Amino acid sequence: MAANQSDVGFRSSLGRVRGLGSARTGAEHWVSYRLLSAAYVPLLLWFIIAVVGLTGADHATVTAWIAKPLNAVLLLLLIGVTFHHAAYGMQEIYEDYIHGKLAKTAVIGLTRGACLVLAVASAFSVLKIAFAG
Amino acid sequence: MTDTQAAPTAQRPNRPLSPHLQVYRLPLPAIASITHRITGAGLTAGTLLFAWWLVAAATGAEAFDTVQGVLGSPIGLLILFGFTWATWYHTLNGIRHLVWDAGGALELGAVYRGGFLVWGGSVGLTIVTFIAAFALK
Numbered sequence: 224m225a226a227n228q229s230d231v232g233f234r235s236s237l238g239r240v241r242g243l244g245s246a247r248t249g250a251e252h253w254v255s256y257r258l259l260s261a262a263y264v265p266l267l268l269w270f271i272i273a274v275v276g277l278t279g280a281d282h283a284t285v286t287a288w289i290a291k292p293l294n295a296v297l298l299l300l301l302i303g304v305t306f307h308h309a310a311y312g313m314q315e316i317y318e319d320y321i322h323g324k325l326a327k328t329a330v331i332g333l334t335r336g337a338c339l340v341l342a343v344a345s346a347f348s349v350l351k352i353a354f355a356g
Numbered sequence: 357m358t359d360t361q362a363a364p365t366a367q368r369p370n371r372p373l374s375p376h377l378q379v380y381r382l383p384l385p386a387i388a389s390i391t392h393r394i395t396g397a398g399l400t401a402g403t404l405l406f407a408w409w410l411v412a413a414a415t416g417a418e419a420f421d422t423v424q425g426v427l428g429s430p431i432g433l434l435i436l437f438g439f440t441w442a443t444w445y446h447t448l449n450g451i452r453h454l455v456w457d458a459g460g461a462l463e464l465g466a467v468y469r470g471g472f473l474v475w476g477g478s479v480g481l482t483i484v485t486f487i488a489a490f491a492l493k
């Protein structure tokens with residue numbers, strides 16, 4: 224029981240019985256989410272300025288812009304960071320408000336799936352424009 | 357400190373209660389915080405537009421013109437205006453979050469100043485973005 228005694232700490236009896244507490248992972252995820260968010264700032268600023276420049280442009284102009292190697296690479300990075308950030312950001316929101324285990328797991332999974340589909344469709348579009356016009 | 361024992365209600369110390377959300381005027385930092393969450397969710401929905409725009413561009417001129425037509429309509433422009441504001445707000449406030457996560461600007465005064473800055477900055481930058489997109493052509 225000595226080991227258990229040292230584990231008592233701030234936990235309530237109910238929390239101890241349920242065995243909730245640190246899953247011993249999460250710090251890494253937290254840090255990488257922040258680092259990606261920091262990388263996101265210049266990418267998004269670049270994209271906003273680019274879209275402002277493309278306002279009202281026709282199809283040929285926009286696809287020619289997307290096909291430029293630098294633009295295509297930055298777009299692919301933007302797509303990756305955007306859908307990763309959105310999927311895990313939404314997960315944080317769900318975890319705060321949805322308490323049923325099944326509903327929570329389902330909604331998180333569906334959001335991740337939707338983000339993956341949108342990310343692949345977006346990336347494929349950029350690659351198609353870049354390689355096949 | 358020891359465990360919180362499940363004491364009968366009568367024996368509990370007379371601690372102050374926190375005010376309930378519905379009877380409490382939210383201070384600026386609380387409004388700024390929930391707005392970050394609302395804009396984050398709104399922007400996530402907005403990624404549908406972003407993906408639609410790219411897929412249409414890859415599909416062909418006709419599909420692309422359809423998207424441009426929808427986005428250029430009055431409702432489309434209103435959505436884009438909201439999307440632009442949400443992007444600026446969440447970006448500016450996101451930078452503030454990153455500064456906090458690094459341990460900075462956590463004093464109450466700084467939190468209020470940052471809140472004003474993020475609100476004013478996001479509205480100002482949204483107007484600048486629209487002027488740059490439509491008026492400077």
Ligand code: HEM
Nearest residue numbers: 260263264309312313315393396397399400447450451453
């Ligand atoms: C450069 C731009 C951005 C930065 C710097 C940024 C930064 C952040 C940070 C630091 C958080 C965590 C906040 C916290 O600690 O609670 C966050 C949350 C979130 N972000 Fe972003 N973000 C950006 C753009 C976006 C975009 C474009 C989207 C949507 C596609 C988005 C969706 C979300 C969502 C859904 C959350 C969760 C909100 C919450 O937990 O309340 N973010 N963002």
